Every structure is written in structure tokens, then in C-alpha cells.
Amino acid sequence: MDALKKAVGVLLPAxxxxxxxxMLSICLLFAAEMLGFMPDRSKFMLESRKQVSEALAIQFSTIAPDQDPHRIERMLNALIKRSPDILSAGIRLQNNQLIFxxxxxxxxxADYDSQKSTSTHLVVPIFRDSEKWGDIEFKFAPIAGESASDFLEHPSFKMAIFFLVVGFFIYLAFMLRTLKVLDPSAVIPERVNAAFDTLAEGVIIIDEHxxxxxVNDAFLKKIASPTSALLGKKASQLEWKSAEDSTTDVYLPWQTVLKTGKSSIGAHLKLTSPDNDTxxxxxxxxxxxxxxxxxxxxLITLDDITEIEERNxxxxxMVSKLEESQAQxxxxxxxxxxxxxxxxxTGCLNRRAFNELFEKAFADALQNNLELCCIMVDIDHFKRVNDNYGHAxxxxxxxxLAEILTNNTRKIDLVGRYGGEEFCVVLPGLSVDEAITVAERIRLRIKSESVARYETGPWVTASLGVASILDKPEDPSELNKFADEALYVAKESGRNRVVRWQLQNEFAEKVKTAPEPAEKNLPAPQPEAAKAADDCYHQ
Structure with missing residues (x-):
């Protein structure tokens, strides 16, 4: 079937x-005849008849027609026998009487009514003593081509028919031979074509133009195009596009190879097939x-990576969605x-998370021989706040309190809510004196902020207990216990104060304050004391 299609594909164009x-040859033939380059048979016969008539006129003028008519008759009979194109002849007197x-x-x-000679009617006058005696009339056969039916007998028409029939087959044989010689596929032997057809990747071979x-079968099947549509066509005339879909000119590597004679490897191009597949x-x-x-x-090889690109x-x-999901x-x-x-x-650490981080900070301090302090904070008379102002x-x-603790500690410090109104703060790397300074600042801020924010109350204070890793606790819980005991002493000794834990339960106040005033008569905040505490502690 493929061989038949290929044969038909060559035969029809031929x-x-x-x-x-x-048709071009026939047109040239008729043009040559119209321009006078071809011999005209009708003109030749007409000229011949003219010469015959002139010879007869001279010859008959030498004969006395009234004395020797039989001689004229014999001459006419002999002339007609020798000239088959003369159909009839007669002698007519001046009075129009036909005597022979x-x-x-x-x-x-019968159909002639003119006194002048034509191509078919010839009149030869006969004279006697310089006077016209009569006429000899000759009827000739029509010259070929003078009538419509005679056109079929015209030599030019016969030549045109010859060209149309015989010339067509001669030209056809010549064109088939020519197309076979000019067939681009004939440049490559059939065994080479068969070898390229076994390759899985596409192969194209182009000439210097x-x-x-x-084109091997792999490429033809890929783009669903017949061989005849590609052979002889320029490779650059295919629908190539840049792999990056850029608007710049498409780089065709084989053009560079033809110019430089050097190979080109790894160029990426897109090709649109006749079915609009890319x-x-x-x-x-x-x-x-x-x-x-x-x-x-x-030699061009084309490795199809369309499926790979689609998968990529x-x-x-998928990776983008996965990354987005992972981010979420x-x-x-x-x-x-x-x-x-x-x-x-409060947003502070809950007790479980606080204890985990506390244990880690405690272990790091022991391992690196660093200081570590713990502060327990509790709001004074918090039950009165709930009773007088409500739980909200x-x-x-x-x-x-949580806000003040967070704002007055570092990012590395731990602030956790231990329960109710009780908080615990762990300060890695600070000495006990620095921790007391931080605790004092917190105490002052709580007192001043409550007065500043609430005109009619509640005005609250807080008690704070401070303990250090230098107090030699066995574990974080014991350090927390030391700070809690110091807090208990601060509560028992009048509240609104900071107490440092001491060995053998001998507590001493590091920061002395006046006795706790009545809640409604709290003194105004002392900015000088708060500023002094700020200067002692650098975040």
C-alpha cells in the first residue's frame, strides 16, 4: 500500500x-504558424493555380478558337485528367453561351456569378484578333482550410493532435525519469533508509540547501506527516518554536552547522505538527x-522529551503543592x-512547657558553670480583687501581671504561669543581685501600672521571692521551691516586697519597703525608683 501511494504520488505530478x-508545445506551434514561420499549403496551391491560369491564357491566345475548337477540347480533357483538383471545365462565348x-x-x-477568378473558380479569357472571343472556365476543388470542416484536415491541427497524444506520453516518460533522478529520497540508498527506520529517535538528513x-519512520509517526510532505522541503520551513516560548528569533542548530562545519549538541526546540500537536x-x-x-x-537527530517535560x-x-502543604x-x-x-x-508558658525548659536551662547552667536565678511572683490579696471587682x-x-513580666524580661528568659495569680520567672546567666534588681523593677511596675490604668481600682501590688543556682539546689524543682519559700517570707513580712532566699532559712530583705499601706491609700508610683531598677538591668 505504501509503495502504491508513493507511485501515485509521483505519477500524478508527472x-x-x-x-x-x-499544451505549451501546441501553443508554440500555432504561434509559429501565425507568425509565418510554418509553410502554408493553401497559399502554395493558390499560387500554383494562378500560374496554371496564366500559362493557359497565353497558350489559348495562340490558338484560333473558331477554327480549331477541337484542339482546345483535347487540351482541356488532358488537363483535367492530369489535375485531379480541377472538378470541371467549360468554354463560354461572349454571349454567355456554353459551347463545351x-x-x-x-x-x-452554377453557384458562381462573378467575372473575377477565385481560389475555386478560374476564368481564362480567349482572344481572337485582339478581341475577346470567350472564356475558358475551370472549377477547382476548395483549398483545405477554407471551410470549418476543412480545419480538421489542416496540417497544424493534425500536428496538434500528434503532440497531444504522442507528445504527452513522451513527455510523461521523460518527466518520470527526471523526477526519479531529482527525487531527494533517491540520494539515500534504501538499505540506509531501512537502518534509520529502526532507530527509536527521529532522524532527518538535509543537504547543503x-x-x-x-526522514525516518520514528519522526514521521511522531508528527503524523507523510514522507512526500517533507522530502525536498527546507527543514527551517517546519513550524519550529523556541523551547522557552520567547519572542526572539528561533535558533536552528543545523544552520550553524552548515556555516561552521561543527557539530551542535543539546539544542531544545518545539515543533508543531499538522495536527496542531506540539x-x-x-x-x-x-x-x-x-x-x-x-x-x-x-545529520539531525531529534530526541522527544515531550512526555518527560510534561511529567516534570x-x-x-506536585512539589509546589507539597511545599505549600508543608508550610501550612x-x-x-x-x-x-x-x-x-x-x-x-496570658500567653505565658504553661506549667508543663515551663518545667521542660526550666530543666534544660538548669542543666546548661550546671554544665557551663553559669549562674541561673528563679523568681516566684504572686499578686497580693488577689482574693479581694475577685471578691470586690469580680473574676473578670x-x-x-x-x-x-503577665504583660509586665514579659515586657521586663529578655527573650531568653522563661516566664510561666504556675497557677492562678502565681507566676515563675527563670533568668539564665544573671547573678542573684541582678535578679533582685529585675524583681524590684517588676514590683514597681505592677504597682505603678495598676494605679495609672485604673482610676478607681483595683490597685494591686505583688510579692516576689528570688533564689539562685548558687544556693546549690539539687534540681530545678528544688530551686523553684527555694524561690517559693522566699515568696512566702515576702508575704508574711508585709507583702509588696522582694525577698532573697537564704541558707538555713535565715531570710534577709534585699529591698526594704515601707509597711504595706491600705489598698485604697496606695502611694503614687515612684518613677525614680523604677528608673534606677531599669538602669541596673540590661536586656
Missing amino acids: MRISLALV QVNDHVKEW EQIVL FKFVINASPILSGNDAPQGV TKLQI VKEQNKELHFLATRDSL TGDVIIKL
Whole structure:
């Protein structure tokens, strides 16, 4: 079937070209005849009849017609026998009387009413003593071509028919031979074509003019195009596009190979097939060199990576979605971790998370021989706040304390809600004196902030207990216990104060304050004392 299609694909163009050549030859033939380059048979016969009539006129003028009519008759009979194109003849007197005829001249001459000779009616005058005696009339057969039916007998028409029939087949045989010689596929032997057809990647071979002389089956099947549509066509005339879809000119590697004679490897191009399918190829181009090392063609291999690119695109989309999902999960985990480690009311560390971080900070301090302090904070008379102002106001006061603790500690410090209105603060790397300074600042801030924010109360204070890792606790819980005991002493000794834990339960106040005033008569905040505490502690 493929061989039949290929034969038909060659035969039909050859027939069209042959027919066109035949018609062109016929037109040239008629043009040559119109321009006078072809001999005209009708003109030749007309000239011949003219010469015959002139000879007869001279000859008959030497004969006395009235004395020797039989001689004239014999001459006419002999002339008609020797000239088959003379149909009839007759002698007519001046008075229009026909005195002699040959071959029913009356009938042949009946349609003639002129006194002048024509191509078919010839009148030869006969004179006697310089006077016209009569006429000899000859009826000739019509010259070919003078009538419409005679056109079929015209030599030019017969020549045209000859060209049309015989010339067509001669031209056809010539064109088939020519097309076979000029067929680009004939440049490559059939065994070479068969070898390239076994390759899985596409192969194109072009000549020095970029015309395709070979295409293997892998490439043809890929773009769903017949061989006849590609052979002889320039490779650059295919629908190539840049792999990056850029608007710049498309780089065709084989053009560079033809110019430089050097191979090109790894070029990426897109090709749109006649079915509007787009394929992406990795193209390698190698020169085919002549004897003088000049490129006379290019071997182009095309590796289809369309499916790989589609998979890579899908994979990139999946990776992007996965990264987005991971980011969402990470953010959700971060939120969950925050919720799991933070107190819902204050945002400070909850007790479990605080203890875990406390243990780590305690171990690091022991390992690196660093100082570590713990502060326990508790709001004074918090039950009165709940009783007098309600639990909602109590929650506000707890949040105020958490805010003050967070704002007056470092990022590396630990602030945790131990329970109710009680908080614990761990200060890595600070000495006990520095920790007391921080505690004092916190105490002053709580007192001043409550007075500044609430005009009618509640005005609250806080008691704080401070303990250090230098007090030699066995573990974090014992250090926390030391700070809690110091807090208990601060409560028992009048509240609104900071107490440092001492060995053998001998407590001493590091910061002395006046006895606790009544809640409604709290003194105004002392900015000088708060400023002094700020200067002693650098975050």
C-alpha cells in the first residue's frame, strides 16, 4: 500500500507536468504558424493555380478558337485528367453561351456569378484578333482550410493532435525519469533508509540547501506527516518554536552547522505538527562533510522529551503543592505547639512547657558553670480583687501581671504561669543581685501600672521571692521551691516586697519597703525608683 501511494504520488505530478508541456508545445506551434514561420499549403496551391491560369491564357491566345475548337477540347480533357483538383471545365462565348463542358460543368459552375477568378473558380479569357472571343472556365476543388470542416484536415491541427497524444506520453516518460533522478529520497540508498527506520529517535538528513533528503519512520509517526510532505522541503520551513516560548528569533542548530562545519549538541526546540500537536525535542546536529571537508549536509537527530517535560511539569506542580502543604502544616504545628505550651489566658508558658525548659536551662547552667536565678511572683490579696471587682477584673489583673513580666524580661528568659495569680520567672546567666534588681523593677511596675490604668481600682501590688543556682539546689524543682519559700517570707513580712532566699532559712530583705499601706491609700508610683531598677538591668 505504501509503495502504491508513493507511485501515485509521483505519477500524478508527472502527468500534470506532461500535459502542461504538451499544451505549451501546441501553443508554440500555432504561434509559429501565425507568425509565418510554418509553410502554408493553401497559399502554395493558390499560387500554383494562378500560374496554371496564366500559362493557359497565353497558350489559348495562340490558338484560333473558331477554327480549331477541337484542339482546345483535347487540351482541356488532358488537363483535367492530369489535375485531379480541377472538378470541371467549360468554354463560354461572349454571349454567355456554353459551347463545351467537361464533367458536368453547368452544375459545378452554377453557384458562381462573378467575372473575377477565385481560389475555386478560374476564368481564362480567349482572344481572337485582339478581341475577346470567350472564356475558358475551370472549377477547382476548395483549398483545405477554407471551410470549418476543412480545419480538421489542416496540417497544424493534425500536428496538434500528434503532440497531444504522442507528445504527452513522451513527455510523461521523460518527466518520470527526471523526477526519479531529482527525487531527494533517491540520494539515500534504501538499505540506509531501512537502518534509520529502526532507530527509536527521529532522524532527518538535509543537504547543503537545508532541503530534507531523508526522514525516518520514528519522526514521521511522531508528527503524523507523510514522507512526500517533507522530502525536498527546507527543514527551517517546519513550524519550529523556541523551547522557552520567547519572542526572539528561533535558533536552528543545523544552520550553524552548515556555516561552521561543527557539530551542535543539546539544542531544545518545539515543533508543531499538522495536527496542531506540539512536541519538544533535544536536537543534535552533525555535519556531513565532502572530500574537501566542506559541509554538504547535516545529520539531525531529534530526541522527544515531550512526555518527560510534561511529567516534570506535573512533578513541579506536585512539589509546589507539597511545599505549600508543608508550610501550612508547619504553620499549623507552630500554632499547635504554641497552644500546647502556652497559657490560654496570658500567653505565658504553661506549667508543663515551663518545667521542660526550666530543666534544660538548669542543666546548661550546671554544665557551663553559669549562674541561673528563679523568681516566684504572686499578686497580693488577689482574693479581694475577685471578691470586690469580680473574676473578670481578676483575669484582667492577671493579664496585666503577665504583660509586665514579659515586657521586663529578655527573650531568653522563661516566664510561666504556675497557677492562678502565681507566676515563675527563670533568668539564665544573671547573678542573684541582678535578679533582685529585675524583681524590684517588676514590683514597681505592677504597682505603678495598676494605679495609672485604673482610676478607681483595683490597685494591686505583688510579692516576689528570688533564689539562685548558687544556693546549690539539687534540681530545678528544688530551686523553684527555694524561690517559693522566699515568696512566702515576702508575704508574711508585709507583702509588696522582694525577698532573697537564704541558707538555713535565715531570710534577709534585699529591698526594704515601707509597711504595706491600705489598698485604697496606695502611694503614687515612684518613677525614680523604677528608673534606677531599669538602669541596673540590661536586656
